[in-house]
Amino acid sequence: MKTLTIVGIAAFALAGVAGAAQQANTWKLAATLKASSEVPKPTDVRAGATGTFTGTAVEQANAGAKLSWQLKFSKLTGSGVAAHIHIGKSGKAGNVMVALCGPCKTGKRRTAAVTKAQLKTIRAGGTYVNVHTKKNPAGEIRGQVKAKKGASTSGTPPPPSPPPPPGDEPPPDPYP
16 A cells, blocks of 8 residues: 555656646736837827737747737727837837738737747837838837736646545445
């Protein structure tokens, strides 16, 4: 019986280690887009032009992260011809990191893969989302991406309960 208990404890420990290795950090992402944040300053923007970017980034084992997002916008000078996540601090224009859509419709949902280095830049506040229009091809509305750590996720159910300690086994069934 002791051998069975030791084997059970070892199996439980291995299951716990395997489960921990499969856990992934999740990051909640958000940006409020407005014309006053865009660089360079857009022209002839309508009052109330605004948008939101929301999403999650889930770290993947031995890779970067899976980014799931939604983009909403309204009152632009025309239809959204493209939207991107760019590298850049507030007040600075930067290169495209991730193409989100083009052409774009409000409410668009998609997923994208990002590298570990890109996720690190996003988490550090070094990215922004903007929506481009025909009238403002460099961007009409923009917002810095803010990342907040969410709960860890796991692709497997929790490990089974450990076996009872030696001496706490139930008595044998008197009616086999």
